[in-house]
Every structure is written in structure tokens, then in C-alpha cells.
Amino acid sequence: MKPSVVRRTTTTTVLAASLAATLALTGCAKSEDDASGDKSASAGAEPGQLVASPGAGGSKTCTIERFGGEKTDLAGATVGFSQSEKEANPFRIAETASIKAEAERRGVKLLTANAQTQFSKQISDVQDLIAKGADLLVIAPLNSDGWGPVLRSAAAKKIPIVTIDRKINATPCKDYVSFIGSDFVEQGKRAADRMIEATGGKGKV
Numbered sequence: 001m002k003p004s005v006v007r008r009t010t011t012t013t014v015l016a017a018s019l020a021a022t023l024a025l026t027g028c029a030k031s032e033d034d035a036s037g038d039k040s041a042s043a044g045a046e047p048g049q050l051v052a053s054p055g056a057g058g059s060k061t062c063t064i065e066r067f068g069g070e071k072t073d074l075a076g077a078t079v080g081f082s083q084s085e086k087e088a089n090p091f092r093i094a095e096t097a098s099i100k101a102e103a104e105r106r107g108v109k110l111l112t113a114n115a116q117t118q119f120s121k122q123i124s125d126v127q128d129l130i131a132k133g134a135d136l137l138v139i140a141p142l143n144s145d146g147w148g149p150v151l152r153s154a155a156a157k158k159i160p161i162v163t164i165d166r167k168i169n170a171t172p173c174k175d176y177v178s179f180i181g182s183d184f185v186e187q188g189k190r191a192a193d194r195m196i197e198a199t200g201g202k203g204k205v
Helices: 002-025 090-108 117-130 148-156 186-197
Strands: 049-051 078-083 110-116 136-139 163-164 180-181
Touching: 078 090, 078 117, 090 110, 110 117, 117 136, 117 148, 148 163
Parallel strands: 078 110, 078 136, 136 163, 163 180
Antiparallel strands: 049 180
16 A cells, blocks of 8 residues: 555545534534644644644634534434545545445434536535435535535535535535545655655655
8 A cells, every 4th residue: 555545545544534423513613723824623633744724714712502403312323425536546535435334333314425527517416315314414515616406405404514624615514514635735845845854855756
């Protein structure tokens, strides 16, 4: 297994743990921002590795009450998870597996769908998850734009949305509760550091 695969698998495991913490708050997402960017969403995450965006901007907290929804007992909750891409790479495989494992560990009913890298399918997938009674939606968006139909459907039923990996262009704490994902700038720095280390500081890229 390549080092990058190990690194990504570890990241998604941490992400699932942070996602579980968000679910445990039944739709409450907490984050603290500093001037340089978001801080880690989990105490177990490496600095700069995992971030959670706040609800209504700044360092404010988006709670399920501020979002307008109702608290749900996880024991009886149904969570819908929409995966964006074909699970043909280690990251997507690990991401889906870790979320399924965490849902099983917590006794949460999990509905899953895979858009197979087709955005129109992902929109219909999430609409279907809503129709099947999802109390909370976890979405790995294929695109940042074009989520209007889903946001309107979810808002009508006050279903909290948590996005992972990629942010959507929408209003925090109005259209969705939280974003959980990596600090991509830090990822780039780490990749560059590893490249420098591997080449001894010399080479053409």
C-alpha cells in the first residue's frame, strides 16, 4: 500500500469520528475560526488536517435550534449519506466504509447512495434519501454549485445537512449546518515537504 493511501485512509477515519461527533449533537455543529483559517474539528485530528466550518459565519455556532430543526434521538434516527464519486480509489472506499462503520457502531440507520460521478444523479439520489425519511443528510458534493433543488427540499422539512470534502455555495446555518473536511492548503504543504524529502531538495517537477 502506498504511503499516500495510508495517509488518506487515516484522514477519513478521523473524518468519520468528527462526523460522528456532529451527529451526536443531533445537528449541532461547532467550530472556532482564527485569522488564518479553521481550527481542527476534533481533538484527535492533526493540526490543519481536519476542519469544520461554522454555522452562521465567523466563530458563531450553528445549533439545530438556530437552523430551525428539531433535536433527534440518534437511536431512532435515519441518516442519509450521498457519496459523489465511483468507489474506485482508496479515498472514497475508506470514506464510505468509515461512515458505515461509525453508523453501525452507534446503531444509526444509514441510507447510502453513490452518484457514480454524475451530478444529476447525485441530486436525484439526495432527493430520494429525503423521500425515504432521512432525518439528517451527509453529502460528499460532486460540485459546489447547483444544489438549489436539494436545499429547498431539505429546508421544507428542516433536515440538517452536513457536507464533507467539498463546500457548497450556500448560506451556512440556513441551507446547511456544517462543512467537515481537510485543510487543503496544509495538505499541499505536507505533500511539498514529502516531495522535498524524497528528492533531497533537488529535482525537476
